[in-house]
Amino acid sequence: MGNWKNNDFEISTELASIALLFEAKKVKRMYDIAGLFPTKISRLLGINSDRYSVKLSNPEKFSVFEILKLAYILGLDPNLILDVIQIETETLVSKKIKQKSTSA
Template structure:
């Protein structure tokens, strides 16, 4: 993946703490950040609170653009967020692929 050009400006202290949690792998599910400065993150992402909650509960709904914006806001590599989303959704995706494979094998 391409090198990520992080912001020259440091994130605010509260948001940098969320970035540090991603960097130290303390975030296991995207919903883990739901109570961490949601109003500020929602405003900076440019989405409404309902969409934010839905995406945290079902992170495969995050668009690439939203992941990149969140990583920019937190001043972290987007791969850190993608790794959390991948780990959280991998089983669900495997089940969907297996269902489709099974239908084609008939």
């Protein structure tokens, strides 16, 4: 679990189970957690459930602050979430860079 200083947020068993999936490297895509307590997570993130679903499908749309909030509420090292997002979006980033370099 993440070692957040001053974390007075009590992590529920449900949320802790999601953190364990990240720690065990079972989450390959952010959408893998879509069915796991989406209402609770979206409420804690401060976004509506439809927006949360869109961000899970397109993880590059998560803001840094939202990633940090998600890590905080899961009691997780944010780098574990960022690793999933990086792997998932690497192809997209590469395509965008190649498009820009060929059109320049």
